[in-house]
Amino acid sequence: MASKGQKNILRDKGCRNTKSREAVISALESMQAAASAGDIFTFIKESGLSINLSTVYRTLDLMESKGIVEKTLMGDNKARYELKYEEHIHHIICTGCKKIVPIDFCPLEELEKDIINKTSFNITGHKLELYGICPECKKD
Amino acid sequence: MASKGQKNILRDKGCRNTKSREAVISALESMQAAASAGDIFTFIKESGLSINLSTVYRTLDLMESKGIVEKTLMGDNKARYELKYEEHIHHIICTGCKKIVPIDFCPLEELEKDIINKTSFNITGHKLELYGICPECKKD
DNA sequence: ATAATTGCAAACACTTTGCATTTAT
DNA sequence: ATAAATGCAAAGTGTTTGCAATTAT
Numbered sequence: 608m609a610s611k612g613q614k615n616i617l618r619d620k621g622c623r624n625t626k627s628r629e630a631v632i633s634a635l636e637s638m639q640a641a642a643s644a645g646d647i648f649t650f651i652k653e654s655g656l657s658i659n660l661s662t663v664y665r666t667l668d669l670m671e672s673k674g675i676v677e678k679t680l681m682g683d684n685k686a687r688y689e690l691k692y693e694e695h696i697h698h699i700i701c702t703g704c705k706k707i708v709p710i711d712f713c714p715l716e717e718l719e720k721d722i723i724n725k726t727s728f729n730i731t732g733h734k735l736e737l738y739g740i741c742p743e744c745k746k747d
Numbered sequence: 748m749a750s751k752g753q754k755n756i757l758r759d760k761g762c763r764n765t766k767s768r769e770a771v772i773s774a775l776e777s778m779q780a781a782a783s784a785g786d787i788f789t790f791i792k793e794s795g796l797s798i799n800l801s802t803v804y805r806t807l808d809l810m811e812s813k814g815i816v817e818k819t820l821m822g823d824n825k826a827r828y829e830l831k832y833e834e835h836i837h838h839i840i841c842t843g844c845k846k847i848v849p850i851d852f853c854p855l856e857e858l859e860k861d862i863i864n865k866t867s868f869n870i871t872g873h874k875l876e877l878y879g880i881c882p883e884c885k886k887d
Numbered sequence: 888a889t890a891a892t893t894g895c896a897a898a899c900a901c902t903t904t905g906c907a908t909t910t911a912t
Numbered sequence: 913a914t915a916a917a918t919g920c921a922a923a924g925t926g927t928t929t930g931c932a933a934t935t936a937t
Binding site for chain 1: 915916917918919920926927
């Protein structure tokens with residue numbers, strides 16, 4: 608999970624630390640929620656660094672496999688990525704302006720035992736997205 | 748929402764009724780949860796009918812816009828489609844065998860007002876996917 | 888008759904891959 | 913020195929589109 612020492616997070620998991628990987632991590636840290644590989648690539652280029660899109664994809668795959676990043680598909684057919692933090696987060700997507708807003712509470716936490724009973728699966732995780740109209744779009 | 752008269756559901760919404768569209772609807776009715784466009788295409792071809800993949804996509808888009816079908820992105824980069832029924836459904840995806848199982852209860856229904864308070868969005872909908880290990884995979 | 892739907896092939900967008908070069912250890 | 917990571921260009925997937933031919937009304 609992400610916290611202070613982002614720079615060493617990969618090294619700690621037995622991966623090499625490179626400029627590209629640092630750039631991807633720092634892009635994820637400074638970007639709005641749920642960026643696509645292309646967004647991250649553009650962000651890095653615009654910050655003046657050189658990187659290849661393949662490297663972005665490879666880095667994101669690696670970090671997903673190490674549990675550093677979470678990959679989600681929402682709405683369009685692009686994967687979106689974000690750093691996993693201690694707190695489990697979800698999103699609300701405004702159906703007006705398409706903005707994606709992270710929410711920091713999880714309505715499901717208390718319900719998981721109940722779900723385990725009802726389904727006879729061992730529940731190991733979940734993804735939840737809420738849709739709605741954001742305060743700005745309500746005005747129109 | 749889907750119910751008995753599937754054949755007229757499109758006609759009722761001002762669209763023409765064609766063999767291809769009937770084939771897509773009946774494929775959706777007889778397939779396991781959450782089929783991709785390709786799955787539906789293959790299913791129809793295997794049942795001996797002729798159809799084009801573009802037609803499948805166009806039909807699914809049309810039906811989504813008419814509220815007959817729900818489109819979801821899960822896991823791989825393929826959109827998955829299913830008929831909308833009266834009851835709102837979610838899925839559990841087994842992380843062992845990748846099976847997708849629909850569940851017929853919604854743990855969120857009672858929580859929406861609460862979420863509206865917490866977020867100041869007008870919540871209009873949500874998507875939830877659960878992940879876990881199914882009873883068969885537990886044995887291994 | 889005519890407007891909607893289809894098939895086909897080509898275009899698209901996102902993602903993945905092979906291989907030679909570069910870089911971190 | 914060596915194994916891992918990168919850039920590049922090419923290939924792979926899923927999806928969309930333009931247009932002429934077909935079909936439902």
